[in-house]
Amino acid sequence: MEVKPMVIKAMSRLLNYLGLATAYIRLNWHAHLEYRGAFLSQLIAMLLNNLMWVAFWVLFFTRFPVLRGWTVQDVVTLWAIAAAGFGLAHAIYGNALQLATLITQGQLDVWMLYPRVLLPHLLLGRMNATSWGDLLFGYGVYLGFVHPDLVHFVWFVGLTTAIAALFVGFSVLTGSLSFYLGNASALSEQWRFAMLSFSTYPGTLFEGGIKLLLYTLIPAGFVAYLPIEALRSLSWIHAVWTIVGSIAVLGVGIGVFYHGLRRYESGNLMEMRG
Amino acid sequence: MTAVQLAHLYKTFTFNRGWGRQRKQTEVTAVDHISLNVPEGQAIAFIGPNGAGKSTTIKMLTGILHPTAGTATVLGQVPWRDRRTLSRQIGVVFGQRSQLWYHLPPRDTLELLARIYDLDPQDYRKRREVLVERFGLSEFWSTPVRKLSLGQRMRAEVAASLLHSPQVVFLDEPTIGLDVLARQELRDLICEWNRQEGVTVFLTSHDTGDIERVAQRVVVINHGRIVLDAPVSQLRQQYLSEKILSVQFHTTILPFPILSGVRQLEATDYTLKLEIDTRLMPIEQVITQVLQAGSVADMAIEDPPLDAVIAHIYTQPAEERSP
Known part of the structure; x- marks a missing residue:
């Protein structure tokens, strides 16, 4: 009986949050466009960087057409999904990459003064310029190189969104270490770097202990294997595991953040937003 | 009605030092059983030296930090438990954030x-129009914040904290780094808002001018404890027994005698400035001596600057403090 009002309330909250997120994205764009030259050069540099890697793989596959069952198309799809997922995550939730520093320097204070759920609000506060380059590259290379039909493209969009959630969760998880270790900025960055590196190599390359690692501590398996398999044969089982893995990483990230928040001790550093 | 209530509020921070068996935990008390009531509409100055516990107290009252022990309510709500609900009713300005x-x-x-x-x-x-007009924001309304002077930025900062019509405003060193004119402007605005809108103001500052101009009541804390809680008007009159006596003479003055509790700050042929500790020497006895020293043209008895009063409170032993 009370389910309907609850659903309406949840929907209204979601719409309200989407409105807020849109306002932040707009403001973040304005802030970045204050220095449009720097912004565009960062964006283009990231596009070129990713393209160079794809060019490397294309050259590789001209010599070895199949690598453990994967073709050049699969590897390009992998790069497209990883880049678009990472890009989408941090183009909107750019503060996820800054979380360790924000905690260490006591900069959560300002965010705690607003009548909003802390984490989803805090993450919106910054946009990562290069992430837009990743996002554009991901979609561009998938459409331009793989030439998907509509169904594959819809699956790609869905899987990219799931991967974005995974990257947000992972960035939140690594950043939240600062609650426990004091200054975990460097560790957080290295852990994220390991995740990104493993996310851009074919998942079929790894076996045994490393494979276990790729579904636990460095959950790159949810980026570099499952979604590619899902897209190759429109496999629901792989798609569902991708989504389950993403939700799990996001859940762990959120859990660790709020557990750590109890240990937050603020600070007195000078700070400006934007 | 009480706007802010603190009962034995206590906060410690724990620091770990060393490695392995040498690792030791050090506990530092930032706020030490503070109890305080602030009625609605009052402007209170919460002052103390660096590290006294002012900002930690404000952070607990705004829900940023959890206390180690004790309780506090702001507008009837527990800040660290009801943070999101409370944040709609309070405004906060951190001078450094x-x-x-x-x-x-x-x-x-x-x-x-x-x-x-x-x-x-x-x-x-509607609210924006009021704030833009009262805080004079129109002159820099469309200018990026990085191009504003510190004074303009702080005006915008305080205006932003008032946008949602809060009932209590916490201002943590709002005038830090401002020049004399900008400080004066900001004080006037805070004062105006407190008196006309009935907003409760909880102010921390190192600037005694802020305290004199804005607050009706002053609470001094040191080492996390309240060392004085008194109306600002009474602070100088009741708390410090020293007075400054400035005298101008028509004629050259005779040598002034050495009196217990009286210190000559300045002496020329026609002027004399004395600092009198009224606990040791009644002021009327000093005036009698002054009248004998020459023909008086003008005389003024002044309180010492509030800076000196506050510094004196910080350094005075606890048993001598008498609010």
């Missing part, structure tokens, strides 16, 4: 804040 977007004009931040606080668009526009 900005909520304005550095690369964007104040206009954009206010629009975002309206969205964050879910303000009705019509109410927001």
Whole structure:
């Protein structure tokens, strides 16, 4: 009986949050466009960087057409999904990459003064310029190189969104270490770097202990294997595991953040937003 | 009605030093059983030297930090438990933390804040107009914050904290780094808001001018404890027994005698400035001596600057403090 009002309330909250997120994205764009030259050069540099890697793989596959069952198309799809997922995550939730520093320097204070759920609000506060380059590259290379039909493209969009959630969760998880270790900025960055590196190599390359690692501590398996398999044969089982893995990483990230928040001790550093 | 209530509020921070068996935990008490009531509409200055526990107290009262022990309520709500609900009713300005977007004009931040606080668009526009007019924001309304002077930025900062019509405003060193004129402007605005809108003001500052101009009551804390709680008007009159006596003479003055509790700050042929400790020497006896020293043209008895009063409170032993 009370389910309907609850659903309406949840929907209204979601719409309200989407409105807020849109306002932040707009403001973040304005802030970045204050220095449009720097912004565009960062964006283009990231596009070129990713393209160079794809060019490397294309050259590789001209010599070895199949690598453990994967073709050049699969590897390009992998790069497209990883880049678009990472890009989408941090183009909107750019503060996820800054979380360790924000905690260490006591900069959560300002965010705690607003009548909003802390984490989803805090993450919106910054946009990562290069992430837009990743996002554009991901979609561009998938459409331009793989030439998907509509169904594959819809699956790609869905899987990219799931991967974005995974990257947000992972960035939140690594950043939240600062609650426990004091200054975990460097560790957080290295852990994220390991995740990104493993996310851009074919998942079929790894076996045994490393494979276990790729579904636990460095959950790159949810980026570099499952979604590619899902897209190759429109496999629901792989798609569902991708989504389950993403939700799990996001859940762990959120859990660790709020557990750590109890240990937050603020600070007195000078700070400006934007 | 009470706006802010603290009962034995206590906060410690734990620091770990060393490695392995040498590892030791050190506990530092930042706030030591503070109890305090602030009625609605009052402007209170919460002052103390660096590290006294002022900012930690404000952070607990705004829900940022959890206390180690004790309780506090702001507008009847427990800040660290009801943080989100309470944040709609309080405004906070940290002098060292900005909520304005550095690369964007104040206009954009206010629009975002309206969205964050879910303000009705019509109410927001009305409130914005009032704030723009009262805080003189129109002259830099469309200028990116990075191009504003510190005084303009702080005006925008305080205006932003008032956008959602809070009932209590916490101002943590709002005039830090401002020049004399900007400080004066900001004090007047805070004062005006407190008196006309009935907003409760909880102010921390190192600037005694802020305290004199804005607050009706002063609470001094040191080492996390309240060492004085008194009306500002009474602070100088009742607390410190020293007075400054400045005298001008028509004629050259005779040598002034050495009196217990009286110190000559300045002496020329026609002027004399004395610091009198009235606990040791009644002021009328000093005046009698002054009248014998020459023909008096003018005389003024002044309180010492509030800076000196505060410094004296910080250094005075606890048993001598008498609010």
